[in-house]
Amino acid sequence: MPADALSLRTVDVTRYVTPLREGGSLPALVEADDDFLYVVKFRGAGQGPKALIAELIVGELARTLRLRVPELVFIQLNEAFGRTEPDEEIQDLLRASTGLNLALHYLARASTFDPLVTTVEARLASQVVWLDAFTLNVDRTARNTNMLLWHKELWLIDHGAALYVHHTAPDWAEQQRRPFPQIKDHVLLPQASELADVDADARALLTPDVIQAIVALVPDEWLLEPDRTPTEQREAYVRFLTSRLAASETFVQEANTARHALV
Template sequence: MPASNLALRTVDVTRYVTPLREGGSLPALVEANDDFLYVLKFRGAGQGPKALIAELIVGELARALGLRVPELVFVQLDEAFGRTEPDEEIQDLLRASTGLNLALHYLSGASTYDALVNTVEPRLASQVVWLDALTLNVDRTARNTNMLMWHKELWLIDHGAALYAHHAGPGWSAPKRRPFPQIKDHVLLPRATELTVVDAESRTLITPELLRNIVALVPDAWLTEPDVPADAQRAAYVQFLEDRLAASETFVQEANDARQGTI
């Protein structure tokens, strides 16, 4: 998708269907005013808006690389949804999330990726590992793959734990060497034999313009660093990702070493 065409639709929640009690963030299955079902990620959940920022940025980077990600949409949540929910924990979450949230199109009938059952070709495995190394995604392990099989194709979901450096406070995006030893636990690493080729291809796709356009999608309401203008916060994400790209040979070597069992 050309950078100039980047945009997310906005929908309104019309029905809260059921909580999805997986992990600590309590996402929910909801119906929207376009009659589609979505997995809603709440801005009022434990990691706050930063998890939504990571979900948006990494999801759209994956899409730009040609990987399959369910459509991401902005979701308006009315304060009325917090009044009738009988579960107090969910009621508090709904109240804290009034306003703009993020959701993924629900893939009905999809199954969780299982390395013992599903086969992923080396090129695709390398693309996913490369993306996760770029974005410091710690959450693609055998215990929690965050991948689905839908119509015999691999789909990526749940990127809220990526870009974890942005939780470090002021100056988090300053250029520095950032080892990513967690890559050794990546569920697709054993199949990622084409990382060097994928690195060269992916660096041509993720241009500075693309990065700026993806980060520009982040709403002001999610950029909550005190006394830091929204544009400056967006610039920090662009800087961080540009620095990671510039050091891609390092994290590719780190991943290859981990795959070969040398570290």
């Protein structure tokens, strides 16, 4: 898909099905007005809209790299859902999340990836490790793989913990060369023996125009930094990603060093 054609559908919640309490931010399974089921990430959860921003940006970067990610959609939540929910914790979350949220298409009957049961081939493992090193994703460990097996294929989910530097200082976007020692804990690192080849392919796919188009998907109402316009905040994400990509040999070398220490 051309960069200028990137878009997400928008749907409305019609039925709150059940909370997914295994998620720290209390996501939920809902039905939307297109009759599909979605896993919703709420803007009113603990990490706020920045978790949704990371989910959106990293999910679409993964899709551009030809990795499997459930369809992402914008999902509108009406304030009425907060009034009718009997659980007070969920009620508070729904009230704080009225408006535009983010959701992933629900993969029915998918199973959680278990590294002791399923072997991932080297190239796919390298692609996932590269993505997570690039985006500083701390949440793809053996304890919490954030991957599913669906129809015998590997799918990536839950990228809200990525780009964690945007929760830090106002100048977070200048930390493009930040070390990422957490890569040593990546569940697929032992199989990721093709990082150099994957790096070359990824740099070709993630052009400046593509990165700009992905970041442009972020809605204004999620960009809440004081004293900075939404345009300025998007520019910070673009600057961080393009500069980190330009120096990708740094995080590739870091991942390879960590891998060699393991194998």
